[in-house]
Every structure is written in structure tokens, then in C-alpha cells.
Amino acid sequence: MGKRIGMLTSGGDCQSLNATMRGVAKSLYHMYDDVEIIGFLEGYKGLIYGDYKVMKPRDFSGILTQGGTILGTSRQPFKLMRTPDANGLDKVEAMKNTYKQLKLDCLVVLGGNGSQKTANLLSEEGLNVIGLPKTIDNDLWGTDMTFGFQSAVDIATNAIDCIHTTAASHGRVFIVEVMGHKVGWMTLHAGIAAGADVILLPEIPYDPQVVAKSIKKRAAEGKRFSIIAVAEGAISKEDAKLPKKQLKKKLAEDAQLYPSVAYKVGKEIGELTGQEIRVTVPGHTQRGGSPCAYDRVLSTRLGAAAAELISKKEYGYLVGMKNNETTKIPLSEIAGKLKMVDAECSLVKEAKLVGISFGDE
Numbered sequence: 001m002g003k004r005i006g007m008l009t010s011g012g013d014c015q016s017l018n019a020t021m022r023g024v025a026k027s028l029y030h031m032y033d034d035v036e037i038i039g040f041l042e043g044y045k046g047l048i049y050g051d052y053k054v055m056k057p058r059d060f061s062g063i064l065t066q067g068g069t070i071l072g073t074s075r076q077p078f079k080l081m082r083t084p085d086a087n088g089l090d091k092v093e094a095m096k097n098t099y100k101q102l103k104l105d106c107l108v109v110l111g112g113n114g115s116q117k118t119a120n121l122l123s124e125e126g127l128n129v130i131g132l133p134k135t136i137d138n139d140l141w142g143t144d145m146t147f148g149f150q151s152a153v154d155i156a157t158n159a160i161d162c163i164h165t166t167a168a169s170h171g172r173v174f175i176v177e178v179m180g181h182k183v184g185w186m187t188l189h190a191g192i193a194a195g196a197d198v199i200l201l202p203e204i205p206y207d208p209q210v211v212a213k214s215i216k217k218r219a220a221e222g223k224r225f226s227i228i229a230v231a232e233g234a235i236s237k238e239d240a241k242l243p244k245k246q247l248k249k250k251l252a253e254d255a256q257l258y259p260s261v262a263y264k265v266g267k268e269i270g271e272l273t274g275q276e277i278r279v280t281v282p283g284h285t286q287r288g289g290s291p292c293a294y295d296r297v298l299s300t301r302l303g304a305a306a307a308e309l310i311s312k313k314e315y316g317y318l319v320g321m322k323n324n325e326t327t328k329i330p331l332s333e334i335a336g337k338l339k340m341v342d343a344e345c346s347l348v349k350e351a352k353l354v355g356i357s358f359g360d361e
């Protein structure tokens, strides 16, 4: 008996979405003679409003190396899913109706934290759902690795590498801001890979005095330049102590003063060291281009593992990686949980051992 599978890509894009969809599709086409894949356009929007296209095997050819998503994506916040749209449409009921009208056997959701919360909601509402862990941030609970992360780390690393040569020529302090939303995985990895001197993460609040001390120490040792890798969610010790409401107010004030956190760090460190500072923000380039080899392999494995779950009719799971093996984790266990960097983990300790400052001690 054949299968009818719905698929959508939701939230911020990444390099390896197409590679993952290809992994699912190729495996299903390989397993069954009669497979129909429905691609919903622009994430959950397509499922809500019945905007989709019936995919053909050729749609999944030649896309292993193609970044972005052939289905398009959009952000549909989980917290608004229970709120009717401008025309009073109940979005959850609409999604269930589309699923039922199309007689789907399963819906495959490629998405990050918010998207997997909605996937869990739909699973609780009785739909057969399988999640696949997409995000450059690597902050999805229940999986060691998300697809998109390694490709984005490569780009951030390359950005810091490029800064290294010009920083060395001019003898300046450079601050490179790395994406990652509320977590520091990308900054930690790219910072170590590119030999940053200071790494500032949301999980390890920094003291500007400590950062300045390490920059001054380098200068005293005759080093003409320094590189600071700053996570976009980095926070000072002072701010981290504020109660939630006050912190929100402070961050809103900072947003009026600086385009982003790297500029704030730049001002603090410039004043404390007297050195010439430059700020670089690679921004969305980190989500662009082709997936790296690691992600192509990861996406192929995760996609194939998702197809296997479909063949066994095992639904309600996120397909993830544990100890380099594909695994399944109930969506209900991961929904709403953030995987953050542990300030005491061995990677941070080893980075400190080679002399990288995290601005905390």
C-alpha cells in the first residue's frame, strides 16, 4: 500500500533544508512504488490555507547542494496558533482540515524550536507528525546536532578568518557578531575554529573589565591585534543580574543606542582599552549558500530515518542524533525546551585552557 505524505519547512531557513527533504523523499520513493508527497508552501501558512503543490520525484533531484528551501518558509509564531487570523479563521482547525482533506498518512515538519512546538500541538490533536531538527542555532532539545549548524559555523569561521588578516595588518581590535539567537553554540564553535581571543556567550555573562584586561594583556605581550567573537545574545554580568522586567527595559534602551550587541561591546572595550575598534556583523550570510559536507550527510541520515519511522507508522517523534546515531525522541519531550551551552562543559574548559577568555574570570 502506498503513502501520502505532507511536508513543510518552517521558521528561519538554513542551508540543509532541501538536502533533508531529499533524504526523506528518496527513501520513500525507494521503499514504496506508490508515494505521493504534498509540499506545503511557506511553512505552516501553506497547511493553514491549503496552499501546496504535489511534488514529483524530479523535484527532489539536484537539490542536495542547494541552500534555502524549494517550498519557501515563513515564521508562524506558536503563541499565535490558537489566535484566529484576521478573518476569524481557527488556524489549528484549518490545519487539521487540510490534513484530513488531503488524506495524509503523515506530516513531516522541518523546523526549529517554535515549529516543533506546533508539530507537537498537531500531534496532540491527533495528526501523525514527524519532526526534523532544523536550525543554525543548534538549540533544539533532544538532539546533539541540528542540520544547518555546521554549515553556518563554517561561514562564521570564514568571516572571522577574513577579519584575522586585516586585523593583523592594522593592529586593531575586531569584534565579530555571530548569530545563534539566545544560545552560544555557533559563537563557541566558530570562535574556537577561527582562533578568536575572546568569546562572549549568552550562557556566560561577561564583565567588560575582564575582557579589557585580556585585550590589554595581549597588547603588553606584543600582540598587535585581538579578535572578539560575540554571540548576538551575549549579555553582561551587570545586565544578567537584573530582574526579567528590568532587563527587558534595559535591552530596549540598548536597542535605541546600538544596532546590536557587538556595537555595545565595542564601545565598552574601546573606552576601557583606548584601542581602535571595528565591528563586523556577517548576519544572514550565515544562513546562506550550500550545505557543507557534514550537513549533507546528516540531512541524508535524518531524512532516511524519518522515512523509516513513517514505514513503521511510528509518529509523534522528532528524529535526532545521539552519540552519532539517528534516534527518535517524543515531540512532547522536546517541545518548548532550549538546549543551551553548559558553562562548565569540557569544550568551554578546553577553550579556556588554550587561553581563550570568556570575559567571566
Ligand code: F6P
Pocket: 012, 112, 135, 136, 137, 179, 180, 181, 232, 287
Ligand atoms: O534561528 C535562526 C536565526 O538565524 C537566529 O540565529 C537569528 O537570531 C534569527 O534566526 C534571525 O531571524 P530573522 O531571519 O527572522 O531575522
